[in-house]
Amino acid sequence: MDKLLTLWTGSGLFNITAGQVVMIAIGLLLLFLAIRKGFEPLLLVPIGFGGILANIPEAGLALSAAENAVHIAKPEVLAAIAGILDVSYEAGQAVTPEIRDAFKAAFKDADYSTLSMANAAAQDFGYANGMLYNFYTVVIGSTIGPLLIFMGVGAMTDFGPLLANPKTMLLGAAAQFGIFGTVIGAALLDWFGILDFTILEAAAIGIIGGADGPTSIYVSSVLAPHLIGAIAVSAYAYMALVPMIQPPIMKALTSEKERAIKMSQLRPVSKKEKIVFPLVVLIAVVLFLPDAAPLLGMFCFGNLMKECGVVERLSDTAQNALINIVTIFLGLSVGSKLMADKFLDGQTLGILALGIVAFGVGTACGVLMAKLMNAMVKEKINPLIGSAGVSAVPMAARVSNKVGLEANPQNFLLMHAMGPNVAGVIGSAVAAGVMIKLLG
Amino acid sequence: MDKLLTLWTGSGLFNITAGQVVMIAIGLLLLFLAIRKGFEPLLLVPIGFGGILANIPEAGLALSAAENAVHIAKPEVLAAIAGILDVSYEAGQAVTPEIRDAFKAAFKDADYSTLSMANAAAQDFGYANGMLYNFYTVVIGSTIGPLLIFMGVGAMTDFGPLLANPKTMLLGAAAQFGIFGTVIGAALLDWFGILDFTILEAAAIGIIGGADGPTSIYVSSVLAPHLIGAIAVSAYAYMALVPMIQPPIMKALTSEKERAIKMSQLRPVSKKEKIVFPLVVLIAVVLFLPDAAPLLGMFCFGNLMKECGVVERLSDTAQNALINIVTIFLGLSVGSKLMADKFLDGQTLGILALGIVAFGVGTACGVLMAKLMNAMVKEKINPLIGSAGVSAVPMAARVSNKVGLEANPQNFLLMHAMGPNVAGVIGSAVAAGVMIKLLG
Amino acid sequence: MDKLLTLWTGSGLFNITAGQVVMIAIGLLLLFLAIRKGFEPLLLVPIGFGGILANIPEAGLALSAAENAVHIAKPEVLAAIAGILDVSYEAGQAVTPEIRDAFKAAFKDADYSTLSMANAAAQDFGYANGMLYNFYTVVIGSTIGPLLIFMGVGAMTDFGPLLANPKTMLLGAAAQFGIFGTVIGAALLDWFGILDFTILEAAAIGIIGGADGPTSIYVSSVLAPHLIGAIAVSAYAYMALVPMIQPPIMKALTSEKERAIKMSQLRPVSKKEKIVFPLVVLIAVVLFLPDAAPLLGMFCFGNLMKECGVVERLSDTAQNALINIVTIFLGLSVGSKLMADKFLDGQTLGILALGIVAFGVGTACGVLMAKLMNAMVKEKINPLIGSAGVSAVPMAARVSNKVGLEANPQNFLLMHAMGPNVAGVIGSAVAAGVMIKLLG
């Protein structure tokens, strides 16, 4: 009977909190959006599932050994950990909610060595890190996960259209206004007292405007790891919504005549140019922005493996087995940050609201930049390809093509839009490097 | 000459012990069974090979840095490690077998922090963890290996037959008597003074009755890591022997007429049911047994990836590259626990003896449960499918089919047996969760 | 303006050193050789790219957290690390080049625990290990990378030709003179005061003569990790140059008549022999050279998986996904050792000079051994297959075939040369084991 009681008091039904119920519902919603609505399923299926796992009461899958020990709260263990974290707690003292909060605050503020010691102490008493906590530490904490995804994306990217018309890179630059405009937006929310943000948090939120999943995860893991769940969900959800977000903005900012501009066919690009281009980007990174080296370095490495033609084995693995393995763990790791007490918060709503602003501003600036370029050069470009500069590869380029076809059924913009589209990836990685340099 | 002497005194021939010879022979036997007899080769080839590697004299592949340092026994190193482990040893003192035993005992009892410090000290003196020790720590010590295998198995499992006839789940429940019956068996051996077991060891041995490799490895890594070698070998060997173990029991407990019962064809199952089912299982885990969350969570995640149809890339990787990579390392890691001084022990014989009891009891209870159900409901089920409830997917289901065909050549039970077969996987994962909850 | 200044003073252009420029040029040269000239591209593309990444000024991708902290040199951080490393530095003191050198020397001499503590302290202040430093630690520092490559190579190796004519193993033995002759060569350079080497360095350089990439990386990671970059580059470059290095030596040591010797066709080899052979090698390792166990153990494991025919899934993964993933990381990790201040050194030139000697001596000894064998046995072997004993699989065997065809257009030596070719792999792994046993 004793044992059955243990089972009952340890069950989810006995322990579940309202927050966990809500978060599990959100996890199921993400799965629904991914599976039925096709919202970036490769990431949102693992993220949604990881979110559910992270909110299983008593399982502690997303907690460190020390956090699990504090949750169980055996007096002697608590006392040992309190000593390390410098929390005032005596063995035997009642465990009030205030004491729990003191521990939580201590975990948040503790430095690397202190956390290591607290975890080691908890492991001495037989507690273990949760599965998702381990995934997060290895895949995101070390920053390796987003970098490997970036390598794989590099190995899937064709810079041909960009090389055929390099000046479209400027569209990819302009669209990064979405990033920095959103930082201003966060600062405004803070100024009006609606929400509190630090500059680190504001910058991490801004990167949603980069419309690039691994860049968002990388930057937020460096600048504001506690927001990574909300930022990643926001970034992937709005990337999936690009076909709904962008067209109204594109149409509002362009005339029917501009949208019907036909662009001349792209020149063929030689194999050699494609091989040398990632090295040119790399050298530019070396000379101007070392802090973008991890992201752009891995991206260029992936692209070089693809284009050089002599390491097909490696390129194929980077595009398949490796990126798939990393995606599974990356998604579950991001899901581990969807814990109720960290996610259900005003900041999350702010992040979702700012995310859509970010996409909108980026889209608008890309289109406006195209119009500005048309005012200065002779050979006109169709301003619709400007919106592709936000990245969201290849969805945004397809949107440009589709809106272009509506204006002129003979107007195929897909190839022309791929140039700014991949330039947007480079642009947001550069923006990420600047942010990390100045704030990190 | 000096150097040749070093080579000779460091050679295997000079140092090999009788125990190592026996264990290498056992490793070769496992390879023979796997390669020539087809005994679960995917696991037993790496386990057998790992077992040989672990018993190479002087190589220390399965030892930690500190254990390797103690084996070499340079006085100053030994003194440093003795200080950390609290063994009484003075630098310069002769290294008697008693002192070696004292170190071994200290390693066994030491907590996490102490072991880390001892290893760090040994590494300061240039010793390194053995290759297999590292594999074990990363793959099994962290519990990640069995969980990833379970994810891959989930991605290969079709719950269709179970969904078409959910009441066969009860057969998968009944067969878990094999697990708990074996725990009682171990307690009996202990009671009669034949062998000594703790309740943790008894529970870990019982899980052999789950007839599921990764579950066995997961549970024994949590409850009794020192027995993992014997338990895994026993579990995989008896799974391979299912076509010999089960039929006599099945025939003894059923009449010719019962064995000839024809079951009606299974209804078709819709794609939606298959997508939602892993989520239903997950919610049940959330509500009732959080401690089964790692195992069943990963299993359901794999199955959802397979069924949802939108992440084929990930599902394919989970079923191929990832599960294969993990299997290689998991097998070698289990093999690392086949070291002579830990494996050649009365307990191992007890585990082998109890393992076959476990399979037999599980088989019998599955069949009897089917007969009990027939006594209560109108639509009869063929009791032969009860034995498939032990798991051992898909071997046990094939055995049900084969014995059924012997009784009635028109009687195809394979699909009907797959239901209890996969229910047995869920059942033993639940049993694993209960054991870990109550004892872990 | 302040921020723009930060960006400028943090840029590569502002900080780059002449050494870094040279190293980036060397990285580009390696890429050129790999991509245009086909020099072992699978390794040299990642190594060359990793070399460029490692030399990005200010990015610190190949540095540990503590080294990065010392590079940035904030007084309080420097003081904390100085305390751990026992460097005399007071917070606030000016950071002179001497102090930097004192830190560098301290990093080089520090033991495992001290380095861990220094890194932990740096992480407390927010510094992180560079990406390539992490890759190196996980893939090479743990020795796992080269071992997994060796497993994959084992799974791609066919011992058939060797089994058909086992006495050609002696050619693979003789060619290892290249290894030990090079050690003597390094000792000579040291004796004449041209360069300084320790015996560990000399041995690590010698292993280039093994003409086997993973063996070279494994041995140098154990004996002389600071030389791993130069040794790996040298080994792979000369392996690519085998078609230029070997023929003149082969022709100089053989007469036209010897080169025209036709060898009788190899007997067919049964499947069983192929399955048992890796186990025979393993048992020989067990009995005679435990220190070769990691390398030859993994090699035999890979080969057994291939030949046994019952674990095709695992064999296929070992030959594809797994070896490709490891190759990517191994190459980048080796590249991380191409940092200017460690690579641009007289020793590197010495290593390049000794490397070609190693290949030449190995080739010559293989050919001479074949002639010696011809002097003693009746059935003549073509001495051209002796040169294949250096390894460099399968290039060296192809060279034997090509030179043989020049002497006699009906003379197909490829199959006969594959025997000594794979024997050379075993031979250099044995030599590696001896070196590690006697010096490691």
Place this chain on the structure above:
Amino acid sequence: MSELMSQAIDLMIAGMGFVFVFLVILVFATLLMSKIIGRFAPPEPATPARTPRAKASAPAAVDPDTAEAIKKAIAQYRSRHKK
């Protein structure tokens, strides 16, 4: 009765009890799920139940000879492109 024996019996009661409770709940939850999906969802082309994991009886849409030929072609293709 020894300490271990009583622990083992306790464990069996709690364990088997829980396994049955869990799977009985799962039976009802599954039946409920199928009913709900059957009622609210539009009928879709259902896939007949197939052998899990083993897939031994996969529908032979391609005859073994063709599969063999393709297998060889793939092997040959790989052998050329693999290192």
Place this chain on the structure above:
Amino acid sequence: MSELMSQAIDLMIAGMGFVFVFLVILVFATLLMSKIIGRFAPPEPATPARTPRAKASAPAAVDPDTAEAIKKAIAQYRSRHKK
């Protein structure tokens, strides 16, 4: 103006400035590269620009039916040889 707002504006100026400088330099570097390669390198059969990442419009060298047949053959082959 709040501290955060001034930081955010600073970040925007530095960030957008830098992004533009970087990409403008990259435009010129790319043009230069293409010119150099075009001048010094022998003409080679150029590949026309294709859709990156998506590869949706890959040239249909094989008709869908054939691809489907091969897909099935591969699936069937795998199902036999996979565990």
Place this chain on the structure above:
Amino acid sequence: MSELMSQAIDLMIAGMGFVFVFLVILVFATLLMSKIIGRFAPPEPATPARTPRAKASAPAAVDPDTAEAIKKAIAQYRSRHKK
């Protein structure tokens, strides 16, 4: 003679000695193995020795054109189903 030189010579003697001893033993062990297997085992269809690792000369059971066609089909199939 310098310290290093004498160490190097020692290493050569021990090393080459050991390499030869090991491989000579392996030659005899291999011959013995083949003899035992040949005597005790029933004759089986033997595979002729093939090029290891390179596999360049794999038997051309499928002609290159077919392989090319299949390669294209696979590439096309992948391009549709890959992200």
